[in-house]
Amino acid sequence: MANPLMISTRSGNTASALVGRGSYSPSQPANQKARRGSPSLRLTLKIRAEAMVTEKLGIKVERNPLESKLSELGVRQWPKWGCPPSKFPWTYSAKETCYLLKGKVKVYPEGCGDEFVEIAAGDFVVFPKGMSCTWDVTETVDKHYDFE
Structure with missing residues (x-):
């Protein structure tokens, strides 16, 4: 053979x-x-297929993580949050880890000019403690989240 x-x-x-x-x-x-x-x-x-983790402007994004990783972390038991298309400022008082179930967002970290990180359904994202940014929600968001 x-x-x-x-x-x-x-x-x-x-x-x-x-x-x-x-x-x-x-x-x-x-x-x-x-x-x-x-x-x-x-x-x-x-x-x-190995999930690829990228970091841009201090935001870590893993596209389509393995279900085994999500299960191991208990992601589906985390609280949920959602919002319709909108634009608003946000500051992370703690590190946030989230998993987007649906939607699309452009996150503009403060001090980075017009640069942004786009996240969407299927993304596993980590925002660092202390980050100030603007969320531009272009498609209704539904996500699981956890603050440390």
């Missing part, structure tokens, strides 16, 4: 493919069954 072909991307995602005997013709319908004795292609893909 051949060794799997490993493909790696800069973001840390990996995929492997194991190709068996035979060939595949793009003109052959994907749902057509191979006849006994005819060449066939067996392709097995294994994809492991």
